[in-house]
Amino acid sequence: MHRPPTTEAQVAEELAVVRPALLPRYTAELPGARAAVLTRLWRALAHEPLAWVTGRVHGAHSLALRLADGRTLYGPHADPYATSAYVTGVRLDRERHVDPARLMSALAVPHGAAFAAELAGSVASLALSRAGADHSKEWPPEVPPAEDWEWEQRVTDGHPYHPACRSRPGFSVADQLAYGPEHRPVVELGTVPVPAAECLVSGDWPEELRDGGRLLVPVHPWQAGHVLKRSYDPWRPGRPLLSLRTLALPGGVHVKTALSARLTSSVRDISLYSVQAAAPLSALAAQLAARTDGLLHITRTLGAVSAHSPDLAALLRESPGAYAGPGERVLPVAALPATGLPDTPAWTAAFARLALTVGLRLLDLGVALEAHGQNLLVVLAADGTPLRLVYRDLADIRISPARLIRHGIVPPALTGRLITDDETALRRKLFGSLVAGALAGTAGSGAALGAALSAAVADLPDTADVRALREGPLPAKALTLMRLSPRIPGDQWTSLPNPLVLEPGPSVP
Template sequence: MHRPPTAEAEAAEELAAVRPALLPRFTAELPGARAAVLTRLWRALAHEPLPWVTGRSHGAYGLTLRLWDGRTLHGPHADPYATSACVTGVRLGRERYADPARLTAALGVPHASAFAAELAGSVASLALSRAGADHSKEWPARDWEWEQRVVDGHPFHPNCRSRPGFSVAEQLAYGPEHRPVVELGTVAVPADECLVSGEWPDELRGGGELLVPVHPWQAAHVLAGRPCVPWRPAHPLMSLRTLALPGGAHVKTALSTRLTSSVRDISEYSVRAAAPLSSLAADLAARTGGLLHVTRTLGAVTARSPDLAALLRESPEVYARAGERVLPVAALATTALPDSPSWLAAFARLALTVGLGLLDLGVALEAHGQNLLVVLSADGTPRRLVYRDLADIRISPARLARHGIAPPALTGRLVTDDETVLRRKLFGSLVAGALAGTAGSRPALGAALAAAVTGLPDTPDLRALCEDPLPAKALSLMRLSPGTPGDLWAALPNPLVLEYDRSDQ
C-alpha cells in the first residue's frame, strides 16, 4: 500500500534541492527534534485538562494516563516547568511511540488528525532550525542577533516550530534562526482608506498615499496581485513577522498564517488601540522607579484589513546604557550567564516587582520570553526590564481608577476587571512562561520564587501567586479545540508549595 510522504521526507527533498549542504545536519537533527516535540506533548498530556484523559496515576516507574476508551498511556514523570527534559518514547497500550505525530494520530481523539499534521511539521521545521543554528556563546552586538539565538521556539508548546504554509526555502529565507536579511516591501494605499494611530513617518507617505510595510511572504501568498515595491532590508526577530531595521525601528508586519498557535495578522482594533496603549504604558513605566521601560509604538496603520497593516516600534536597544545588553528573556539560556540560584532569584525578584506592581496599578502584561526583555550589565547582572508589544495586555479600569489613573478610551477584549483573567494573563506568561523557561525545573523555579517574593508588598495578587495553582495556557488543548474561542487554561502545581509528588522527581 502506497503511503504519502511524511513532513520529514518532504522537507528533506526540498532541502536537497535548495541547500543540499545542510541535508546531512538536518537528517542528524531529526531524532532530537522528535524527542523535543514529544517532550512538550507529553507535558501537555500529563498536565492539561484534556477531556479524554480520565485519570492519572504516578508510580515508581513513571506516569500512567487512563484514556476514555479504556486504553492506557505510559511515560516518564513530567515536571511541568522542565526545559531540559527529554522524552524519547511513550507507550500507548503495548506499542511504543517516539514520533509525536504518530502518537497523536493513534490517540484518535477529536481533531487529532489536524494536530498530528501540525506536530509533524513542527518536528521537520525544528530539525531544520537546529541544522542551521549558530551555537556560539559570545555576546552578540545587536538586538536581532540575540533573537536569532532562540532556535527551538516556545519552550513548552509542541508546535514550537510549526510554520504551515512556509516551504523549506521560505523558512531559510525568513526564519530568524537562519540569520537572513529580509527585503521588506511597501504597498501604497490611498490615505483616506487607511486608519492611522500615532505618527506615520514622512518616509512612508507620498502623493496622497500611505506606504504600508509588507513582509515578502505576505506579498507573495496573501497580497498577490497588489503592487509591492522593495523598501528596506531588515533582520527578522523571534516572532518572524517583526523585523529590525538596521539602526532604526522595529517593524511589525501582518503575516496571515498560523505560527505556533495564532494567525499573525494585525487587526483594526490593535491599530486603533496602539497610540492610547503606548501612552498608558509610558505613564505606568514611569511609576516603576526606573525598573521598566516600554518600547513606544511610533505609529500604526491599517488599510482596513488585518492582512495589510503594520506597526513601527522603538528598538529595545535605545534603553541600553554603555556596556549593557538588552536581550529577550527567551535568549537567556543561549549565552554564558552566572549559573547560580542567587542570579535566578535576583532576576525573578526584578520581574515580580515590576509585574506585580503593574498588576496592582491595573495592567497585566503578557510577559512571556518574547515580549519581556532584560537589561544586563557587563557582568551579567539583571538591571532593568524592557517590555514590547502591547497588543494583548489586559487593563482593569477599576484598578487604574483606584490609583487615580485615567483609563484609556478603549473597550473590547483588552479591558476587564475580572481578577482571574488579570492574574492568568500575568502569572501564565511571566511565571509559568518566562521565569519557568529560565529556571528550567520546578525545584529551581520554586527556590527562585521563594527568595524573590520575600519582602514584596503583601497584596491579594501576591497571595494568589504563592498559594493557588499556577495558571498556564493549555496550549495543546487549544489546538485540539478549534471550535472554542479564546484561551483555555491548565492549573499547574504551585512551585512555591513544598509538598510535591513523584512527578517532580
C-alpha cells in the same frame, strides 16, 4: 513550488534541492527534535484538562494516563516546568512511541489528525532550525553581538512548552531559510501604496512612508506573495526577530508586519483593533513605566496603520536597545538559555525578584502584561547581572479601569478584549505568561523555579495578588487543548502545581 512540506522526509527532499549542505545536520537533529516535541506533548497530556484522559496514576518515577477508550499511556514523571527534552519515548499499552505525530495519530481523538500534522511539521521545522543554529553559549561572549537582533536569532526552539513550537504551515523549506530568524537572513521588505482616505492611522506615520495622498504600508514579502498576491515596491532590508513578522531595520526602528500564516497557535495578522489601540496604549505605557522606579521601560509605538484589513497593516516601534546604557545588553528572556544564562541559582532568583517586582507592581496599578519570553526583555550588565526590564508589544495586555482609577490614572478610551476588571483574567494573563512562561522557561525545572520564586516572594508586599501567586495553583494556557478545540475561540486554561508548594518530584535527566 509544490505544497509546503509537512513531514521529515518531505523537508529533507526539499532541503536537498535548496540547501544540500545543511541536509546532514538536519538529519542528525531529527531525534532530538522528536524528543523535544514529545516532551512538550507529554506535559500537555499530563496536565491539561483533556476530556479523553479519564485518570492519572502517579508512580515514584512514572505516570500512567487512563484513556476513555480503555487504553493506558505510560511515561515518566511529568515536570510541568521542565525544558529539557527528557521524554524520548512513551508506551500506549504495549506499543512504544518516539514520534509525537504518530502518537497523536494513534490516540485517535477528535481533531487529533490535524494536530498530528502540526506536530510532524513542528519536529521537521525544529530540526531544520537547529541545523542552522549558532551554537555558541557563553556569557559574556568573547565576541558579543553588535546588534540587539543578533540575540534573538540565537533562539532555535520557539515556545518552551508548546508541542507546535516550530510549526510553520504554509512555509516551504526555502521560506523558512529566507525568513526564519534562526537562519539569520536579511529580508527585503516592501511597501504597498494605499490612499490615505482608505487607511486608519494611529500615532505619527513618518514622511518616509507617505507619497502625496497615499500612505505606504510596509509589507512582508511572504505576505505579498501568498496572501495579498500582488507586487510591491522595494523599501528597506530588515532582520527578523523572534516573532518572525517583526523585523529590525537599520537605524534601530522595529516594524511589525502582517503575516497571515499560522505560527505555533495563531494567525499573525494585525487587527484593526490593534491599530486603533496603538497610540492610547503607548501613552498609558509611559505613565506606568514612570511608576516603576526605573526598573521597567516600555517601547513606544511610533505609528500604526491599517488599510482596513488585518492582512495589510503595520506598526513601527522603537528598539528595546534604546534602553541599554554603556556596556549593557538588552535581550529577550527567551534568548537567555542561548547565552548560557542563567548560570547560578542566585542569578535565577535575582531575575525572578526583578521580574515579579515589576510585573506585580503593574498588575496592582491596573495592567497585566503578556510577559512571555518574547515580549519581555532584560537589560544585563557587562557581567550578566539583570538590571532592568524592557517590555514590547502591548497588543495583548489586559487593563483594569478600576485598578487604574484607584491609583489616580485615567483609563484609556478603549473598549473590547483588552479591558477587564475580572481578577481571575488579570492574574491569568500575568501569571500564565510571566511565571509559567518566562520564569519557568528560564529556570528549566519545577525545583529550580520553586527555589527562585521562594527567594523572590519573600521581598514582595503582602497583597491579594501576591497571596494568589503564593497559595493557589499556577494558571497556564492549555495549549494542546486549544489546538484540539478548533471550534472554541479564545484562550483555554489549565492549573499547574504551584512551584512554591510543589513537592519535589523525581529528577529529570
